[in-house]
Amino acid sequence: MDHRKIYTGSKINAQYLQSLLLESSLKSVIRDDGESSRRAGFGVDYMNEAKLLIHKDDYLKAKHILDNAMDDDGNLMGIDEELLEEQAMQTRSIPVENAAQQSTIGKRSPFNLLLNAIIVLYSSYRLYPLLQGETLPWWRILLSGALVVFCGWTLIAHFTSKNEKAA
Secondary structure, three states: OOOEEEEEHHHHHHHHHHHHHOOOOOOOEEEOOHHHHHOOOOEEEOOOOEEEEEEEHHHHHHHHHHHHEEEEEEEEOOOHHHHHHHHHHHHHHHOOHHHHHHHOOOOOOOHHHHHHHHHHHHHHHHHHHHHOOOOHHHHHHHHHHHHHHHHHHHHHHHHHHHHHOOO
């Protein structure tokens, strides 16, 4: 194994220490067996413990960084509350409106639009005998009518959303 365990403790502390290592250009890996087994569906997160692993070539440098970040009991030394508050305020100013405003309706591919148009035309063709006075099975009317309404709505919504964005 190319990695060595450098820290065992809570996942939050492991992530904090990982960020300290990353500031020094040292890549590390967090291994959380409890979370992995919970996600796989066969385990219970009974251990609230994560392991921070570092490549064996960077072990001494990483150990020095972690020793400076922790006290003699292995607890993290005082984290600057003002720095954390400043970082929290910076994350609040990240513009998330653009991602929230983008709609998936305007993201249809040309193939999807063509397919919807073909379905509308074909379903309308299947309903055409009703205009001639013929009788059709109820399931054919229901299925073709639903396809015309749904695919027609998606086409209308696509082109009206494009017009709204251009305005």
